Every structure is written in C-alpha cells, then in structure tokens.
Amino acid sequence: MTIKSSATNPAAPDMTWTLETLREQLIGIDEQVPLLDGSQVTYINFDNAASTPTFYPVADHLREFLKWYSNVHRGTGFKSQLSSWVFEKARETITRFVGADEAEHVTLFTKNTTEAINKLANRLPLKPDDVVLTTLMEHHSNELPWRRVAQVEHIGLEADGTLSLADFRKKLEKYAGRVKLVAVTGASNVTGYINDFHTIAALAHAAGARVLMDAAQLCPHRPVSMLPVSDPAHLDYLVFSAHKVYAPYGIGVLVGLRGTFEEGEPDAVGGGMVDIVNLEEAYWADLPDKEEAGTPDIVGVVVLGKIIKIIEQIGWEVIIRHEAELTAYALEKLAKIEGVEIYGDTDPATTVNRLGVISFNIKDVPHNLAAAVLNYEGGIGVRAGCFCAHTYVKYLLKVDRVTEKQYEDEIRKRNRANIPGTLRMSFGLYNAREEIDRLCDMVAKIAAGEYSGTYNLDIERGEYRPQGYHVDFNDFFQL
Numbered sequence: 163m164t165i166k167s168s169a170t171n172p173a174a175p176d177m178t179w180t181l182e183t184l185r186e187q188l189i190g191i192d193e194q195v196p197l198l199d200g201s202q203v204t205y206i207n208f209d210n211a212a213s214t215p216t217f218y219p220v221a222d223h224l225r226e227f228l229k230w231y232s233n234v235h236r237g238t239g240f241k242s243q244l245s246s247w248v249f250e251k252a253r254e255t256i257t258r259f260v261g262a263d264e265a266e267h268v269t270l271f272t273k274n275t276t277e278a279i280n281k282l283a284n285r286l287p288l289k290p291d292d293v294v295l296t297t298l299m300e301h302h303s304n305e306l307p308w309r310r311v312a313q314v315e316h317i318g319l320e321a322d323g324t325l326s327l328a329d330f331r332k333k334l335e336k337y338a339g340r341v342k343l344v345a346v347t348g349a350s351n352v353t354g355y356i357n358d359f360h361t362i363a364a365l366a367h368a369a370g371a372r373v374l375m376d377a378a379q380l381c382p383h384r385p386v387s388m389l390p391v392s393d394p395a396h397l398d399y400l401v402f403s404a405h406k407v408y409a410p411y412g413i414g415v416l417v418g419l420r421g422t423f424e425e426g427e428p429d430a431v432g433g434g435m436v437d438i439v440n441l442e443e444a445y446w447a448d449l450p451d452k453e454e455a456g457t458p459d460i461v462g463v464v465v466l467g468k469i470i471k472i473i474e475q476i477g478w479e480v481i482i483r484h485e486a487e488l489t490a491y492a493l494e495k496l497a498k499i500e501g502v503e504i505y506g507d508t509d510p511a512t513t514v515n516r517l518g519v520i521s522f523n524i525k526d527v528p529h530n531l532a533a534a535v536l537n538y539e540g541g542i543g544v545r546a547g548c549f550c551a552h553t554y555v556k557y558l559l560k561v562d563r564v565t566e567k568q569y570e571d572e573i574r575k576r577n578r579a580n581i582p583g584t585l586r587m588s589f590g591l592y593n594a595r596e597e598i599d600r601l602c603d604m605v606a607k608i609a610a611g612e613y614s615g616t617y618n619l620d621i622e623r624g625e626y627r628p629q630g631y632h633v634d635f636n637d638f639f640q641l
Contacts, residue, residue: 181480187218203541205542206540206600207543207590208544208601209545210382210589211545214407214410214590217469219468220409223468224411224464224468249464251467252463256417261386263391267420268417268423269417270416270423271415271463274412274414276303279303279401280307282374283307283308285422285453286343287426288343293337294311294342295366295371296314296345299554300551300553301376302551303378308343312342323557325346342372344371344372345373346374347376347378348375350554351378351549352554352558352586353521355507359373359375360389363394363398364395372398373396373397375399376401377402379519382407383482383517384478398418400417401415402414403415404462404465407469409462409466409469413463423452428455432456433455434455476591483514485518485591486514487513489517489518492598492602495599495602496602499605499606501524503525504522505522518593520586521549522587529546530547530581533545533546533626534617534625535617536604539615540601544585547624548583555584556582559584561582568580569581577621577622578622615628617629
C-alpha cells in the first residue's frame, strides 16, 4: 500500500471502500508530532492491538445520526422511534458479524470486553469448587474475573508459546465433571497466535463444559462464527470491544446463550430493564432489556454497526492478505537488525495464520527505553511492557520464579525500574510498508546506540523521558 494524503472533505455516502481509499479517510493519518530535536514528523501508529483510530466515514455517520439522536425504547416521539430502530438494526448487524443466531443467542452491550467478561462471570451459576479452565496466554480480563467465582486452572503452553492441546486434554480429564467453562482468547495480544478455538470448543463440550472466546484481538482481523448450537464446535459466549474495531466510542459486546441470561437475576439493576416495579418486587423485562440497565451508549452501537459494514465491503480476504504481507515484511526487516529478538513465530511464510502483532526486544536496551526513543526521536507509537498478559510475557522471556519474586518485591515498593516486558508493534488494516521502514530504521539506530537524547528513568512509573524536554499539550489540543 502506498501512503497517500488524508481527505479534506467527507467521503461520499455511496463510496466503494478499498484499503487505499480507507487509509486516505483515516482521521489523523497526516498529523505531525514533535520530536526531541525540535522538528515535527508524521505520526505512525503501531499500537492498534491496544486501540484503533477511526475513519471519516464513521465519524460522518455519527454526525448524521446525531441529528436524529434521542433516547431509545419507549419514547413516542419520531426521533426516539428512529433511534430505537437504528439501535436495534445495529444490534442485528453485530450479531451477524460474529456468526450468532438470534434465536439461540442474545447480543448485549457493555462498556468494553473487560466489563463483558465480568458480566458473564456474575451471571453464570458457578460455585467455588467449579473449575474454569483458561490459558497462560490470556489477557488479565479473561483471568481475574473468574478467580472471584470459581477455581481457575490453566492450560499449559508449548515451548514456542502456543497452546498445548495435549495439556488441555489432560486438564479436562483431571477435573472431569468439575469443568464448567473453558475461557480462551481467540488470538494473543502478545504474539498474534490464533488458537484453534473450534477444536477447543468441541473438546470442551464433549467434557460437559461451555466455552467463552475472548475475541477482542481476533474480531478486527479475522471473520468469526459462533456456529449453531447444534454443532459440537460452537462457541457459547463471545466478547469483544468496538475500540479495537475502528469504533472508539465506548462499547463492548457480549454475545451469549439466551438461556444463561433468561435465568436468574441481572447483575445490574435500574431503569429500562423492568416491566413492573412496586414497593416489594420488580418484574424483569425480556432480553436484551433485562441485561442492559440504564441508558446505553447509543451512538457507540450505531457507529460499530457502520464500521462492520465497511469491513464487510472491503472483504476479509483483502484485509487478511494485506496484514499478513505487512507482518511478513516486518519480520524480514527486524530479523536483519543485529540484537533484535522476536518472540513467537518468526517465519514470514506463515503470517497468514497469525495476527499482525510482533513483540520483540533489543539487546542491552530496556524495552521501555526503546519505546521512549521511538516516540521522542521517531514519532512512532508502539507499546512496551507486558500488555495486561504478565504471565504470558514472563513465560516468553523465560523469567524464573526466583527472579519473578524479586520483581514482585520491587514493584510492591513502587520500584518499576526492572519490570520485565517487550516492545510490541501491531498493525491495523490502514498501515503501510513505508511505516515499517521508518520503524526498522529507528530500531537499527537504537540497537547501535545512535540515538541522541539523554533519558531519565522514573523509577515509580517505569518510564523513560528525555532530560530537559517538555511538550505543552495545550499547543495540540485543548479541552
């Protein structure tokens, strides 16, 4: 893909979307950011695994909807009726996007993936001695909520960081009859590995367990199908966030079996989710209202529906091919830089089978220092640390328990100077090869010690900042 200038005018409503035209429509694609030497450079965003930017047609769609915006459901005015209609149309689009069946599943809206998993943890009838099987590669959001409601056990990993199906089978056998849920990520936010989740689901169902897939990383990059409940490989529950799918307007999605939410009490109560209330009792409304207390993020739902339609128009085949090509190109270039160590699959020939997430370190350069140099001297945004997947990153870094304990003791004393981690670059569908060239040029300079700034470490925060440098953010944006 060639880098082009961003559009100055809103896109035509009937525009045919391609990767090239969509890149032109990325909001902020040409924004200049300040560097340590006083110059400015076009910003490069390689932090898409954390959150994605959005596009003019999405923002324009929101602006158009705001003319008609009103609170949804039960309003008699035209704007309320229209808002309710488009809100539910968007719910249908989102349900279809993950291959769910409205007769079997219900799509519920939350703030983000984390809240969606917490909601499910609160709604499943789990007992303290029930077992939830998760993996050592999970984001904390698919680990910590389960600790509150059940016994959590972990599926082991292979030496290369992939999930061990052999260990999964052993764990199912070891905890036979007690495993109620298998909660697994669709794809790792550290290595980009895509799990064989339908095989995992079939094995789990055969053992009498249900399956949750955390699709926060997977949904923006691969098509997902929950499959009919009659299929042994189906997914019972799926969660993801709009802010990773180019719609950073504040919603999460939980799609799950209707029966789970028809039974029992809702986890949050208030307005909009009851049919009748008296001084003694409340009668819950039907789904999905029963599980969506209060006013939802209406505009967030509507714009997620819009970006889904754009993704479907571009086509998954095109997106997958482009991101695989970017990943292969980056792996080839990084491999040529002396001192760079990449974690996970390093083979450029297999990138179609993984996501465009690359974690790496530079020999003798702390990961958080390298990230700072990339920002202050290259205008390049990456992420550094453990990416809310501490257990997995420490496994990949081969941190032993003694060293891990030392780190923990230091952190308790608010000293994050030695906290382990890696650099992470992650691609969106709009990124280009020229951007990878710029990053790799900077990585080579960092590896050779050819950066210009003197960086001071904030021990409590574990962050490096250039000595004597200050940016007034009021110069760029004011609240």
